[in-house]
Each structure stands twice: as structure tokens, then as C-alpha cells.
Amino acid sequence: MVRNPHKLPRVSAGGKEASNGEGLPRLPPGRHGLPRSFVVENQRQRLAAAVIQVVAENGYHAATVSQISAAAGVSRRTFYGYFSSKADSYFDTFALVSEFILEAMREAGDAQRRWPARVRAELEAMLAVYAANPDLARFTLLVPPAAGGEVAERYRAFLMELLELLSDGRPRNVRSPTQAAEHVLVGGLAAVAGGKVAAGEGERLMEVLPDLTQLVLALYVGHDRAVGKPGLD
Amino acid sequence: MTDLPPHLARVPVGRDPFPPETLASHQRQRLMSAATGVFAERGYQETTIDNIVGAAKASVGSFYSLFGGKEECFLAVFDDIVERSRSEIIAALEEAESWGEGAVLGLGKLLSLFVSAPQAARIVLVEAQTAGEAATVRYESLLDAAGDWLRAGRAGKPRAAVLTPSFERASIAGLAFYLQQQLFSPETDDWESLLEETAPLLLEPIIGLEALTPLLDRAVAGP
Numbered sequence: 001m002v003r004n005p006h007k008l009p010r011v012s013a014g015g016k017e018a019s020n021g022e023g024l025p026r027l028p029p030g031r032h033g034l035p036r037s038f039v040v041e042n043q044r045q046r047l048a049a050a051v052i053q054v055v056a057e058n059g060y061h062a063a064t065v066s067q068i069s070a071a072a073g074v075s076r077r078t079f080y081g082y083f084s085s086k087a088d089s090y091f092d093t094f095a096l097v098s099e100f101i102l103e104a105m106r107e108a109g110d111a112q113r114r115w116p117a118r119v120r121a122e123l124e125a126m127l128a129v130y131a132a133n134p135d136l137a138r139f140t141l142l143v144p145p146a147a148g149g150e151v152a153e154r155y156r157a158f159l160m161e162l163l164e165l166l167s168d169g170r171p172r173n174v175r176s177p178t179q180a181a182e183h184v185l186v187g188g189l190a191a192v193a194g195g196k197v198a199a200g201e202g203e204r205l206m207e208v209l210p211d212l213t214q215l216v217l218a219l220y221v222g223h224d225r226a227v228g229k230p231g232l233d
Numbered sequence: 234m235t236d237l238p239p240h241l242a243r244v245p246v247g248r249d250p251f252p253p254e255t256l257a258s259h260q261r262q263r264l265m266s267a268a269t270g271v272f273a274e275r276g277y278q279e280t281t282i283d284n285i286v287g288a289a290k291a292s293v294g295s296f297y298s299l300f301g302g303k304e305e306c307f308l309a310v311f312d313d314i315v316e317r318s319r320s321e322i323i324a325a326l327e328e329a330e331s332w333g334e335g336a337v338l339g340l341g342k343l344l345s346l347f348v349s350a351p352q353a354a355r356i357v358l359v360e361a362q363t364a365g366e367a368a369t370v371r372y373e374s375l376l377d378a379a380g381d382w383l384r385a386g387r388a389g390k391p392r393a394a395v396l397t398p399s400f401e402r403a404s405i406a407g408l409a410f411y412l413q414q415q416l417f418s419p420e421t422d423d424w425e426s427l428l429e430e431t432a433p434l435l436l437e438p439i440i441g442l443e444a445l446t447p448l449l450d451r452a453v454a455g456p
Contacts, residue, residue: 148278156414180427180434188402188410191403192399223395227395
């Protein structure tokens with residue numbers, strides 16, 4: 001079960017069947033295992049869930065404070081009690097979400113001793129979160145490049161955080177990749193994972209786990225050595 | 234004979250005035266050239282038609298006689314840049330004797346275009362993703378086509394057998410991401426450095442370092 005230090009609120013799975021009678025997004029069962037208790041009371045978390053849902057469905061520019069407030073079941077006035085603007089709510093929520101994902105990955109990786117298995121576990125945790133919550137995938141991978149500006153900039157920073165996490169714990173004898181190589185790798189990771197969600201195949205994201213694992217390892221040890229690492233099948 | 238618009242009125246007119254088609258195509262080029270600059274500087278979202286016609290010193294009427302709206306203008310600019318780049322890249326790899334040599338020459342030409350035309354690069358690599366669905370589809374198709382080209386390199390290369398199915402998609406999207414990053418925080422303005430950085434990532438897994446190194450040396454040394 002994944003710990004939830006930042007108390008990430010529930011997000012809808014695809015936005016179709018997600019809402020219960022009160023308009024709160026409902027989290028599907030899954031390995032992330034967020035407890036039900038915290039969501040109901042806390043307005044701020046409902047707002048974060050609403051930001052994710054509304055932005056994932058409409059993109060950043062088309063999303064409005066009215067839509068977000070309505071999805072959270074609060075008034076616009078309540079919204080502005082927490083955030084100064086749509087942008088403010090977006091970046092606040094993005095920070096929450098990205099940290100949730102990175103933490104899930106870290107925790108999964110820490111359970112492994114050897115680096116290749118660690119990389120695989122970290123990627124698996126990431127794909128598990130996205131497979132269970134396509135809105136999170138849309139929110140973090142698909143929406144930002146389309147939004148441009150500071151939104152895309154924050155996304156690029158997130159990808160670099162992902163990379164740092166994945167390369168953490170590698171043995172000292174593996175080569176340090178160039179910056180170009182790192183960018184190509186992490187841009188490719190996002191495209192492969194995001195592409196699956198964009199194609200409506202988000203629930204099959206685990207299918208690309210072996211691919212992504214090999215791509216990450218290949219960055220450091222080359223493709224020949226990245227293939228057929230023990231415990232990677 | 235129709236009256237010439239004021240900005241052409243001083244041009245001496247001989248027995249054959251500019252035919253309407255010439256004027257229209259000249260007008261189109263001016264608007265598209267101006268639009269490229271405006272879209273690149275302001276971003277698609279923030280650009281207005283007034284910005285474009287202002288930069289082109291054209292009238293709103295002339296804009297609408299050529300384009301249905303901002304999106305259509307953007308798509309025309311995108312298509313034009315891609316088509317011209319494609320021609321140059323194809324020309325660059327015409328003399329290649331192997332897929333690998335063509336790949337290095339083609340990538341080199343792409344990067345030299347990238348460096349010499351940053352506004353055009355921004356249109357294709359950055360703004361196209363923010364300019365609505367039709368533009369996004371074009372952007373994705375471009376990456377797909379590049380991926381297909383890269384995949385063709387696997388034929389007859391035993392070392393490529395270990396590569397994952399996602400290798401081409403990840404490499405092309407990754408290259409695009411890296412180039413986007415270069416647009417925002419440029420590290421270099423010479424295409425040779427970019428080629429030396431990126432060619433190994435895309436091509437070494439397919440053709441190997443031994444084959445790649447002499448090709449790279451020749452490409453950066455020039456004719």
C-alpha cells in the first residue's frame with residue numbers, strides 16, 4: 001500500500017462514471033489504496049481533486065474557476081479563500097500531485113536493493129498510479145505541453161525530477177550520461193506513457209513497463225547490457 | 234485596370250501590371266512570415282489577428298481573404314515550414330550511400346535548420362502543441378513519420394534486435410523534448426555540437442559506434 005503523506009484527494013478515473021451523488025470524484029480501488037476518510041471533510045482537497053478533473057478534461061486554458069468550484073462543490077468565493085487565481089490553484093495542485101507520484105516511486109524503489117530492480121519498481125509504481133487514474137496522467141503528462149508557458153515549464157521540471165529519482169542509487173561504475181541523453185530519455189518516457197493514455201489505452205500502461213525499464217537502464221549501461229537484466233521479465 | 238493598393242502605388246507599372254495572383258501570393262508570404270514571428274514571440278494563445286496584420290503591415294481584410302482565422306493561418310505556417318524543411322533534408326541525404334550515412338546527414342540538416350531558424354523551430358516544436366487539435370494532430374504525425382523513418386534503420390542490423398519496440402518513439406519524442414529545452418535555455422548555437430550530442434543517442438543503438446564515428450566526423454567536417 002502506498003503511504004500518502006500529502007493526503008492526495010481522490011481523482012476520477014476518466015471522468016465518466018466517477019462522480020457520486022454529491023459530485024465528489026470517486027477513486028477506483030487499486031494498489032495506491034488511499035483511505036476514504038480524509039477526502040469528505042477537507043475543502044482544499046476537494047478543490048485539488050476538482051482542479052485535476054476539470055483541467056484533465058478541458059485542458060488548462062479552457063478550465064475556469066467556476067468549473068473547478070462547481071466540481072468541488074464549493075462557491076467561487078470559497079475557491080478564492082484558498083487560491084488567488086486559476087494559475088495558483090493549478091500550480092499548487094501540480095506540486096501536490098507530482099510529489100505524490102514521486103513519493104510512490106521512491107517508496108517502491110526503496111524496497112529493492114539492486115539498482116535495475118529498483119528502476120523497474122519505481123517505473124511500475126508510476127505506471128500503476130497512472131493506470132488507476134488516467135486523469136492524473138492527463139494532468140501531469142498531456143495537459144502541460146499543450147498549455148505552453150509556465151505550465152509547460154513546470155512540467156519540464158517535473159520530468160527532470162523524475163529523471164533524478166530514476167538515476168538515484170545507480171552503481172558508481174555506470175557512466176554518467178550527457179544532459180542531452182538525459183533529456184532524450186525522460187522526454188521519451190513521458191511520450192510513451194502519455195501516448196498510451198492519449199490513445200485511450202491507459203489501463204494497459206503496464207504493458208510498457210519492460211520497454212521503459214530497458215530505456216532507462218540503457219541510458220546508463222547501453223542497450224546491450226540493459227536487455228535481460230535478472231528480474232526484469 | 235484596377236487601382237493598386239497604396240503601398241504599391243509608387244511602384245512603376247509597365248504595360249503589364251502585377252497580376253492579382255502575384256499580389257495575392259506576395260501578400261500571403263508577407264502575412265505568413267509576419268505570423269511566424271508573432272506566433273513564436275507571443276505564443277499561439279496570446280497572438281491575435283491584429284498582431285499579425287500589424288507586423289505584416291497588412292489589412293485585416295487581406296488576412297481574411299487568405300485565411301479563415303488564426304488557427305488556419307497557424308496551420309498554413311506550420312505546413313509551409315515542415316514542407317520546406319523536408320525538401321532540404323531530403324536533398325541533404327540524397328548522396329548518401331547507406332542508411333546510416335543518410336541518417337547522419339539528415340539529422341545534421343535538421344539541426345542546422347533548427348539553429349538557423351529558431352522561430353520556425355518554435356512553431357513546429359512548441360507552439361504546435363498548444364494551437365488546437367488540428368495542430369496537435371500534425372505535430373504527432375510528424376513525430377510518427379520521423380519514428381517510421383528511424384525504424385527503417387533496423388533492417389539488416391543485428392544489433393538493433395535488442396531494442397525495445399518503443400525505442401523509436403521514445404527517441405524521436407525525446408529528441409523533440411531536448412530541442413524544446415534548447416529553445417528555452419539554449420546551450421549552443423552550432424548545429425555540429427547538437428549533432429555530436431544527439432546522433433549517438435538515436436543512431437549508435439542501430440548502426441553501432443564504429444560505423445557512426447566516421448560518418449559523424451565527415452558530417453561536421455563539411456564538404
